Amino acid sequence: MTESNRPAHSLSSLERLWLTEAVRLREEHAGPLEDREANRLAQAAGGDLVSRIESRALWLAQRDGLFGALQHWRQGAQLALIVLLSLALLSGAGLALAALGDGQRPVNVFWALGSLLGLHLLMLLGWALGLAFAGDSAGSLGRLWLWLSEKLARDAQAAQLAPALLLLLQRQRLSRWALGLLVHGLWLVVLLAALLSLLALLATRRYGFVWETTILSGETFVALTQALGALPALLGFALPDAELIRASGDSALAVESARQAWAAWLVGVLLAYGVLPRGLLALLCLWRWRRGRAALALDLNLPGYSLLRDRLLPSSERLGVCDEAPQHLAEPQAGAAASNSAGALLVAIELDDRRPWPPALPKGLANAGVIDSREQRQRLLEQLTRFPPARLAIACDPQRSPDRGTLTLLSELARCAGATRIWLLQAQPGEALDSERLGDWQQALAKLGLSYANSAPLSWLETGHD
Known part of the structure; x- marks a missing residue:
């Protein structure tokens, strides 16, 4: 389907x-x-x-066609998400490589820490400020995802869907949480990829760690290192002692315990100040999204x-409203009402008064008369909506032009019946049938997907087959 x-x-x-x-x-x-x-x-x-x-x-x-556009937009959104996830994985691996290098030179621990967490902390600060002062914060990643989703949808109708979704969500202030979940989820992927890449590099290469300064004292680095390591220490990560930190200011220590202490400190800081905050914020956004979604209206x-x-909800029926023509007529989708349809019905549309009507009908066939006015049209449609017939034959005079109103009525009637046939009446005695107009009728009915006949479909109405 x-x-x-x-x-x-x-x-x-x-x-x-x-x-x-x-x-x-x-x-x-x-x-x-x-x-x-x-x-x-x-x-x-x-x-x-x-x-x-x-x-x-x-x-x-x-x-x-908005149902199809919705599917196209969702496909574009999924493809955009796959692209962003791929970039996130590559970016995370790149951060780890940039932080540790190839192992030929000692790793400056604070430069490495800045490479791993610098951009993440700046973007997190920007998200928090946007949430606090702007009320909604899609973030650059959120806006990029929306833009990519629209471009990849490749459906002109889909251009209306993203603004509609944002307006709907903004009334309950849900856009901040929906896009926040996306942003924090992508950053979580970046940081997890960086963490895994960092562990892989530390497990397969030997790195030495140093810190360097020109204008700051060594005690400043000792205090800063211990302050940053306090939270990871609560999670079980080893914290370099003061003597080891001071000694690493001169050159990279060749002692295995020193390398392991610095590696554990670096991994712990990345986990404590990168992975965990993004993970917790993603869970918060998910919780607020699920809670607020139920209140959407x-x-x-x-x-x-x-x-x-x-x-x-009219206090009285208003008929005869004329609207702008649609770009195309809806297909009748014959058989849509078959589940609760019963009986057979004959109806005619705008016949000449000189034409004798109705023809002799077999017993059991109902006649709805001739539809000439909007009031008659509305009453018949309402009746067929409540009690759809299993078979419906509609008689039309092919001497008249198949105008938009008539074709729209045929589509509406066909959607109210299990099966529909159009009866294109023969010319009256003494008149010649206009072959050009007959061709217009046949072309229009074929475009609507309606079957038609030039002879009375009374046997079909009575039995369901010719």
């Missing part, structure tokens, strides 16, 4: 709200959509205003939703 044909009930609550918000943004920027059938089906489904707005939006989203005070109140 393709995403465009995916049933709306299979969507998660977040996806339903997301698509509803995307439809609102689309109507806000491009004007109201042709939504007569969507409104009718939403009213027939019942429920409160929120559920009706959601039903309407999901029907429009499926008709206009539509904001009915927005103009796009408040204007739908009278149309979806």
Whole structure:
């Protein structure tokens, strides 16, 4: 089953709200959509205003291709995440190599520490400041992921989805936690890759460690080393003593215990001030995301939703509203109502008064008459929505042009029946059938995926086969 044909009930609550918000943004920027059938089906489904707005939006989203766009955006987001994860792994390994070098020269412990944790701490500080003062902080990694997701989606419709998702999340201040989870998760991958690479290098090469200074005293480095090592020491990592720290200021000690003490200190500091903070922040963001996701809801005070109140919860029916033409007519998807359909029905659309109607019908076939007005059209659609027929035959006069309104009505009627056939009537006695208009009808019906016949499909209506 393709995403465009995916049933709306299979969507998660977040996806339903997301698509509803995307439809609102689309109507806000491009004007109201042709939504007569969507409104009718939403009213027939019942429920409160929120559920009706959601039903309407999901029907429009499926008709206009937003279901497929959502799938394309998710695929682009997953691909963007894979790219960023790959870069994170390579960056982490690069940090470890830059910190320790090739082992030919002694490692300056504080330069190594700056290489491993410097950028991480700066970015963490920027994230915290953005969260405190801006209220939301996507971070550079979060913005990069959103940009890559949109570019990799390769769907014009998908361009509306990222803004819709951010607006939806920002109302509950969830975007900070959703994107924060992404940012901290990626940094956690970077630091874990650096930690594993660091352990691999320390296990396979012999490194000597020194510290160097020109203007600071040796006691300053002793105090700084012990202060940084206090937290790792609580986690069980060895802390170099004062004498060993002072001795390492002159040259790299060849003593194995000194190398191991400095290696343990470096690994412990990376774990305590890099991996653990990012891991804890990622867990915090995950907890806040899951907690706030359940509270997501539509904001009915927005103009796009408040204007739908009278149309979806009307105090009296309003018929005859003309909307802008959609870019394409929705395919009828015949058989969608087959699960609860029964009986057979014949209906005609805008027939000439001189044409005798209805024909003689076998017993058991219902006749819905001739549909000439919007009121008749609306009543019939509402009736078929509640009681869909198993088989529906629609008689049309091919002498009339197949205009947009008629084709839209045919699609709407076909979606209310288990199976549908169009009956293109013969010309009346003394009249010649316009072959060009007949060709237009046949082309239009073929484009909609509706079967048609030039003879009365009464046997099919009665028995289900010709």
